[in-house]
Amino acid sequence: AQKVTQAQTEISVVEKEDVTLDCVYETRDTTYYLFWYKQPPSGELVFLIRRNSFDEQNEISGRYSWNFQKSTSSFNFTITASQVVDSAVYFCALSDLVSGYSTLTFGKGTMLLVSP
């Protein structure tokens, strides 16, 4: 069965520090999709990135970067020079053949607290 593990329950950093959020997944499929979502204190879920299993290139978007390593089944998320506005709960999610590539299996989330 598919599973997503975010071992870090809560991380606290000071503004301008770099921080990496870990995500490890389990799936029997060779084709699957990985996602990161952000849930700020206001409560909505905001899509950040999607990665398919055939694309192992790392991606950078501004201060955000993602490291996908198929060999270790990990899809880690790094925020460079963190800001207070980055404070949120971040969820890693998986979509695979079992779900028809439609539904998401979420990790438990990592709460990031960035203090001034």
Add this chain to the structure above:
Amino acid sequence: DAGVIQSPRHEVTEMGQEVTLRCKPISGHDYLFWYRQTMMRGLELLIYFNNNVPIDDSGMPEDRFSAKMPNASFSTLKIQPSEPRDSAVYFCASSSRGSGNTEAFFGQGTRLTVV
């Protein structure tokens, strides 16, 4: 686009009452999902629809829960009768497969409190 719209944003009801949550997906999206978020279980899928047809309702916890999608622009999740353990944030999301898998866009959620 207005995004996925859910109503109400907050609902407080007494145990035993019927509760109806509403969702308007993004226009043109052919998939609609209902997720529930609790501290204990995190985010879990309840049911999803494709082209208004329920595809998988295995996540619906009990017969007290039911969901409908009468047309492409509206869905409801009903709990009858409600119980305190149903207290959670309920999210509706929509997506479009199009030429390939795409991400799901979530509404702002309905925070349900059953007292």
